[in-house]
Amino acid sequence: MLDNRKFIVKKNTESIKKKNTNLPSTNFLSFDKLIYHPEKLAGFKIDKNVFPLTATISLGNYCNHGCLWCSTAYWRQDDSNSIDFMKLTKWLKKAVKRGLKGVGYVGNGEPLAYKGFSKLVSYVRNLNLDQGIFTNGFLIDRFENELLDNFTYVRISLDAGSKEIHSELHDAPSYHFKKIIKNIESLTKKRNNNAPTIGVQYATHQKNIDDLKNCAEICKDIGVDYLSVKPVFDRGSVHEKIEKNKITKLEISQKILDLKKLETESFKILFREHQFESESVGYNVLSYDRCYAGYFGVNIYENGDITGCGPHHINVGDLDTKFSDLEKNIVKLSKSLDLKSCPAGCRYHPMNMLLHKLKNPNNSRKTEHINLI
Numbered sequence: 001m002l003d004n005r006k007f008i009v010k011k012n013t014e015s016i017k018k019k020n021t022n023l024p025s026t027n028f029l030s031f032d033k034l035i036y037h038p039e040k041l042a043g044f045k046i047d048k049n050v051f052p053l054t055a056t057i058s059l060g061n062y063c064n065h066g067c068l069w070c071s072t073a074y075w076r077q078d079d080s081n082s083i084d085f086m087k088l089t090k091w092l093k094k095a096v097k098r099g100l101k102g103v104g105y106v107g108n109g110e111p112l113a114y115k116g117f118s119k120l121v122s123y124v125r126n127l128n129l130d131q132g133i134f135t136n137g138f139l140i141d142r143f144e145n146e147l148l149d150n151f152t153y154v155r156i157s158l159d160a161g162s163k164e165i166h167s168e169l170h171d172a173p174s175y176h177f178k179k180i181i182k183n184i185e186s187l188t189k190k191r192n193n194n195a196p197t198i199g200v201q202y203a204t205h206q207k208n209i210d211d212l213k214n215c216a217e218i219c220k221d222i223g224v225d226y227l228s229v230k231p232v233f234d235r236g237s238v239h240e241k242i243e244k245n246k247i248t249k250l251e252i253s254q255k256i257l258d259l260k261k262l263e264t265e266s267f268k269i270l271f272r273e274h275q276f277e278s279e280s281v282g283y284n285v286l287s288y289d290r291c292y293a294g295y296f297g298v299n300i301y302e303n304g305d306i307t308g309c310g311p312h313h314i315n316v317g318d319l320d321t322k323f324s325d326l327e328k329n330i331v332k333l334s335k336s337l338d339l340k341s342c343p344a345g346c347r348y349h350p351m352n353m354l355l356h357k358l359k360n361p362n363n364s365r366k367t368e369h370i371n372l373i
Helices: 013-019 031-036 038-046 085-098 117-126 140-150 163-170 175-190 209-221 249-262 273-281 323-336 349-359
Strands: 054-058 102-106 130-135 153-157 197-204 226-231 268-271 297-300 305-307 315-318
Touching (some): 085 323, 226 249, 249 268, 315 323
Parallel strands (some): 054 297, 153 197
């Protein structure tokens, strides 16, 4: 299921940080990187300059895995749809002039299974857009050079530390796990200057909780930059193909404390604590009254639809929509969205918390202020 992914930082971010050591560092999944887009931070307060920085693109709905919690796990190649290459590239070319900075290939299927992947990567590179991808990792070896030469980040959905658990949860042949690990290790060894960033995501469930530490140890051994731990959400094919997640925040927190012992300067454990908290109670604990997700990133689906909110699938246009109308629809969605209806664990929650504080600085608690002197 398409669900907004991390915002992409321009490739000169590291040089900027070196020149100004007063800038706070950003972790791989943090929304703190929004500080590098001051024009957006100034504009959102008055609903101006709302054209998104990034586009998360579903290239097609075919997938060679069938993760038991995935809302599109039932798709197979005979029923698959792929995005229109000409329409997409035309849209991207115009969007760059409007302020688009990067794209992430995520979505309803496996991005590397898209037949025009290499051609698209080359086209997007020539637009000087950052590129990132979220993949199950099995086809990485076919596109290794493209990923190493053109991508800002590569994130792999692994969700297991053994071939048995991986095969069961991803509904994939058992040999896939070993090949995926080999593919990841090859990327980490061949990259230059630690680029692209390479991370692994682990969707946690009672069926794989005991495999988590083994996965972390493997990731560390093969040179992965981070392991991101999140819950399996109560949506998609949950209840149909797998039982509801029963992992509590307390239970996973204890596991994370143990995993943190594996951390080094080059390997980090990222814990999406708010997602476990909200998933446990079934809703988001909100301190803000508006969602600005669409102001910073939109989702483009394989049928051409564009949404300003992945979880709700609320359209703000399509690849043929005028950009002026797209922006109006994004603002309208932000103003009208009932946040009480938002699914638990939304990944935009930390971003909205940050933006709310920027918009309402006098409402922030004193304990949240940081003395930078």
